[in-house]
Amino acid sequence: MAELLGFPPQVLFGQLLIGLINGSFYALLSLGLAIIFGLLNIINFAHGAQYMLGAFVAWLGLKFLGVNYWAALVLAPVVVAAIGIVIEKTMLRRLYKEDHLYGLLLTFGLALIIEGSFTHFFGVSGQPYSVPAALSGGNNLGFMFLPTYRAWIIVASLIICFGTWYMIERTKLGAYLRAGTENPQLLQAFGINVPLLITLTYGYGVALAAFAGVLAAPIYSVSPVMGSNLLIVVFAVVVIGGMGSIAGAIVTGLLMGLIEGLTKVFYPEASTTVIFLVMIIVLLIRPAGLFGKEA
Amino acid sequence: MTTQALKSATKGKTMNKTKLSFLVLLLIGLVAPYAIYPVFLMKLLCFSLFACAFNLMLGYGGLLSFGHAAFLATGGYITGHTIMQWGLTPELGVLFGTLCAAAMGFLFGKLAIRRQGIYFAMITLALSQLVFFLYVQAPFTGGENGLQGIPRGKLFGLFSLEDNLPMYYFVLAVFVIGFAIIYRTIHSPFGQILKAIRENEPRAVSLGYDVTKFKLVAFVISAGLAGLAGSTKSLVFQLASLTDAHWHMSGEVILMTLLGGVGTIFGPIVGAATVVTLQNYLSQGPLSSWVPVILGLIFVICVLLFRSGIVGEIQKFMKKNFN
Numbered sequence: 001m002a003e004l005l006g007f008p009p010q011v012l013f014g015q016l017l018i019g020l021i022n023g024s025f026y027a028l029l030s031l032g033l034a035i036i037f038g039l040l041n042i043i044n045f046a047h048g049a050q051y052m053l054g055a056f057v058a059w060l061g062l063k064f065l066g067v068n069y070w071a072a073l074v075l076a077p078v079v080v081a082a083i084g085i086v087i088e089k090t091m092l093r094r095l096y097k098e099d100h101l102y103g104l105l106l107t108f109g110l111a112l113i114i115e116g117s118f119t120h121f122f123g124v125s126g127q128p129y130s131v132p133a134a135l136s137g138g139n140n141l142g143f144m145f146l147p148t149y150r151a152w153i154i155v156a157s158l159i160i161c162f163g164t165w166y167m168i169e170r171t172k173l174g175a176y177l178r179a180g181t182e183n184p185q186l187l188q189a190f191g192i193n194v195p196l197l198i199t200l201t202y203g204y205g206v207a208l209a210a211f212a213g214v215l216a217a218p219i220y221s222v223s224p225v226m227g228s229n230l231l232i233v234v235f236a237v238v239v240i241g242g243m244g245s246i247a248g249a250i251v252t253g254l255l256m257g258l259i260e261g262l263t264k265v266f267y268p269e270a271s272t273t274v275i276f277l278v279m280i281i282v283l284l285i286r287p288a289g290l291f292g293k294e295a
Numbered sequence: 296m297t298t299q300a301l302k303s304a305t306k307g308k309t310m311n312k313t314k315l316s317f318l319v320l321l322l323i324g325l326v327a328p329y330a331i332y333p334v335f336l337m338k339l340l341c342f343s344l345f346a347c348a349f350n351l352m353l354g355y356g357g358l359l360s361f362g363h364a365a366f367l368a369t370g371g372y373i374t375g376h377t378i379m380q381w382g383l384t385p386e387l388g389v390l391f392g393t394l395c396a397a398a399m400g401f402l403f404g405k406l407a408i409r410r411q412g413i414y415f416a417m418i419t420l421a422l423s424q425l426v427f428f429l430y431v432q433a434p435f436t437g438g439e440n441g442l443q444g445i446p447r448g449k450l451f452g453l454f455s456l457e458d459n460l461p462m463y464y465f466v467l468a469v470f471v472i473g474f475a476i477i478y479r480t481i482h483s484p485f486g487q488i489l490k491a492i493r494e495n496e497p498r499a500v501s502l503g504y505d506v507t508k509f510k511l512v513a514f515v516i517s518a519g520l521a522g523l524a525g526s527t528k529s530l531v532f533q534l535a536s537l538t539d540a541h542w543h544m545s546g547e548v549i550l551m552t553l554l555g556g557v558g559t560i561f562g563p564i565v566g567a568a569t570v571v572t573l574q575n576y577l578s579q580g581p582l583s584s585w586v587p588v589i590l591g592l593i594f595v596i597c598v599l600l601f602r603s604g605i606v607g608e609i610q611k612f613m614k615k616n617f618n
Contacts (some may be wrong), residue, residue, distance in 0.1 A: 043413045091599060100413055101359045102598050105553065108546060109594025116587030229424075232542065236421040239414060269432060276425035280406055283418065287409040 012265055013144040019261015020254065021150055021219070024157035025212050027253025029234045030241065031161055032208035034249040035168070038181040039201045042092065042103025047234070048227030049114040050206050053080045054213025056118060059129050059222045069132035069218070076214045077207035084206030088199050111228065118224035126221020153215050160211060161250045168246050177201060236279040242292020252290060313560055317474075320564075324467050333459040334531065339571050340470045341528040346551040346563030347477050348520035353549075354558030355481055356513045357493030361416045361545050362403060362423030366396040366518040368430060368540035370525030375442035375535040376435050385448045385456060389469070389526040396522020397515050399426070404514035408507055411496075420542060427540045441536030445529055462531065469527050473520050478560065480516060489513055521548075543587075550590055553597050556604030565605050 029047060036044045044050075057076040061067030067075060087110065095102045131149045138147035168174035179187045180197055188194045213227070220226055234253075241252030256275050263274040270277070282290060327336055349363050374392035377383045383391065407418040430436045437443070447456040456462045480486050492499045492506050500506050529535040538544065547570065555566025570590070577586050601608050 037413075043417065091595070094599060098602070101416070102602065104359070104413060104416060105549065106595060106598040108549075109591045109598065112546070112587050112591030112594065114591075116585065116591060120584045120588070228542075232420055232424045235417040236424075239410070239417055239421065272428045272431075273425050276421050276428075279418070279421055280425075283406050283409055 007265055009143045010145075015261045015265045016258060017144070017146070017150060017261070018264070019258045021153050021257070022260055023254040023257015024154050025216060025230065025253075026234055026237045026257055027161055027250045028157050028208055028212040028215075029230070030237045030249045030253050031164060031246065032205040032212075033234065033238055034241075034243045034246060035164070035177075035208075036202055036205035037243050039177060039184075039198055040092070040096070040103070041100050042095075042107065043235075044202075044205065045104055045107035045231070046087070046111045046114065047107075047206075047209050048229075048231030049111040050080055050084060050209040050227070051213040051216070051230070052118070052224060052227035053083070053114065054210025055129070055217040055222045055226065056122075056213075056224075057210070058214045058217050059127055062129065069214075073211070073214050077210040080210035080213075081203040081207035085199055085203045088202040092202065093195075115224050115228060122224060124223060124225055126223035126226070129217040129222050131218040149218060153219070156215060157212070160208070164208070165246050165250065233275055236275050238289075240275075240279050240282045240289060242289020244289070245291040248289075248291025316561065317478075320561075321471065324470075328460060328463045333463040335571075335575065337459075337463055337466045337531045338528070338575075339568055340466050341524045341531065342548075342551065342567040342571050343564040344470050344473045344527070345521055345524035346548055346555065346567040347474060348517045348524060349548045350552045350557065350559075350563040351477055351480065351520070352514060352517040353552060354562075355486060355489050355493065356510060356517075358408075358411075358510065358514070359416045359549070360403075360407075360419045360514070360517070361542070361549070362407075362419030362421075362426075363518070363521050363548050364540055364542060364544035365403070365423035365426040366400060366521035367525035367528070367544060367548075368426070368535070368537075369399050370396045370522030370527075371529035371535035371539055372430065372436050372442065373522075374526035375445040375529045378445055378448060378530075379442065380435075384452050385450055385465070385530055388448075389523065389530065392526030392529070393519050393523040396525065397519030400515045400518020400522075401511070403518065404511045408510045408514065420545065423540070423545060424542060427537070427542070430537060430540050436535070436537075439537065441534060442529070443534055445533045445535065447530050447533065456530070466527055466531060469523065473523055476516070476520065480513075481560070485509070485512070547590070550594055550597075552604075553602075554593060554604055556606035556608070556610075557602075559604065559606040559610065562604050562606035569605070 029051060033044060033047055036042065036047075054076045057079050058067075058069070058072035061072050061075065062069070091106060091110075092103060095106060135149040135152050138145055138150075140146075168177055176187065176192055176197060180192075180194055180201075184194050187197075216226070237253055237256050238249070240256065241248045243249070256278065259278060260271060260274055264271040286292075324340075345363070345367055349360065352358050352360050352363075370389075370392040372392075373395040374388040377391050378385065378388040403419060403422050406422065407415050410418060431438060447462060449455050450461075450465060454461060456465055481489075488499065488504055488509055491502075492504070492509060496506060525535075525539060528539075551566035551570045552563045553566070554569055555564065556562025570593075573589070574586060577583060577589065582589070597604065603611060
């Protein structure tokens with residue numbers, strides 16, 4: 001087949017696919033961060049650790065209880081969200097009246113505790129998690145080979161992202177959530193249980209991270225440090241997109257994944273840094289972020 | 296009029312107290328190497344300076360930087376490189392490392408100050424991660440190995456720093472200079488304006504202050520002094536490595552400051568001493584693999600139970616009982 005932009009199309013499309021997959025994770029994680037930030041006004045630094053927990057719950061479930069991938073896809077987010085809800089009820093709740101930076105510091109401490117404990121028990125080397133039978137194999141599309149599981153990641157995360165967007169922007173519950181983001185006191189005055197709404201929102205954001213963790217388990221090895229480095233990239237994505245819009249978080253996530261994938265083809269040395277460079281450019285041109293509202 | 300006089304009198308008293316405490320600390324610092332292993336003391340001083348520099352930003356500017364590791368590492372790498380490759384004397388190497396860290400602080404500040412609060416933290420974190428990846432790939436940092444065997448050399452080309460005792464007094468002098476700069480910065484009109492910005496930024500703007508410029512200058516000073524700490528540290532251990540550039544280091548310096556007392560003069564020193572001692576003690580025992588967990592626990596306890604930190608709580612206690 002002819003070359004495309006000086007590269008064999010397999011290489012180009014292969015990297016674009018990887019970029020799209022990374023982008024799916026960026027989208028899922030930055031979506032969770034944006035939802036939590038919207039209502040709680042804190043940056044959840046434990047997001048990476050909770051993503052890792054999702055993957056580990058799936059792995060431990062399979063190893064010790066025989067919970068298969070499909071069950072884990074539902075159970076792991078529920079389990080991790082339950083842990084998140086306990087964290088919110090016992091610790092985060094005490095900090096809402098303080099400077100918002102304390103929420104960041106608290107969740108940073110929690111991330112250290114979670115990751116440190118798992119490193120102690122499981123080491124930093126990754127644990128393998130096999131692709132479920134129904135999603136193994138792949139299709140030759142003519143211009144590239146598409147492994148089924150990778151296609152599934154993109155589809156699954158798009159469904160979840162779109163579902164979340166629909167829930168927030170188009171349903172009654174989402175309207176409460178948006179109202180709470182704008183003015184929690186007024187919402188409470190209308191008889192809505194805002195503390196409960198906050199708890200559930202945190203739980204949902206955490207569940208999104210855990211869901212991403214289960215999706216990641218079969219393609220990246222399950223390791224205690226899988227979340228922390230990813231989280232810093234997601235922070236950059238959040239700065240680029242601005243946290244004002246749900247759709248913005250999703251679009252920016254996917255876009256940054258694609259840009260990273262393209263960089264791997266054209267200038268691999270910069271592939272680890274390109275998203276940070278994009279962040280710098282965005283800060284120079286549009287400090288509020290691509291989808292952010294001017295303060 | 297009388298209240299004002301009273302206020303200035305009490306202010307003078309607290310100033311004197313601070314100066315007295317500082318003199319006592321200095322005396323302890325002068326005799327300490329005869330009782331405690333000097334390398335440990337030097338590590339302590341370097342991290343104290345690092346934490347004090349960070350505190351200038353968080354405690355007095357109200358801005359949480361999550362990227363100070365980049366300045367520590369830059370100071371270390373540049374000092375190591377200039378001494379090893381260009382044959383600079385230690386004081387010039389340290390000066391050069393400090394200036395480069397300050398220059399990087401200028402770039403970071405220019406970008407990060409465009410946003411506030413949580414965004415500021417995220418941007419500085421992302422920028423320092425960018426620096427980390429650059430240092431992984433850059434030829435002059437030695438990649439995963441770092442720069443090893445940096446010679447301590449001769450101070451001004453005259454006094455050898457190879458022995459630990461002269462090296463210690465050099466580090467102590469660096470620390471005192473750094474601390475004095477921070478003290479002067481805080482107790483100057485500039486420092487007062489910085490505090491005003493922290494307390495109420497819109498009001499500072501309405502009073503006609505160029506808030507962005509003040510924050511930027513504070514950030515450059517803070518970054519430069521963090522670089523000074525890193526430069527000195529690279530001489531002490533004759534090593535500059537990626538550990539210093541990792542975001543864990545940025546987290547550690549936040550912990551030191553938080554534990555000691557954000558916005559207090561001596562808090563960062565107490566916090567740094569506690570954390571460094573704890574790490575040294577734990578890393579030899581059976582709990583070594585639990586160090587990150589223990590640091591995380593201290594973080595959580597500090598945030599939930601005593602946000603004023605050790606020094607802040609002591610000050611509160613003194614105020615309650617002796618005033």
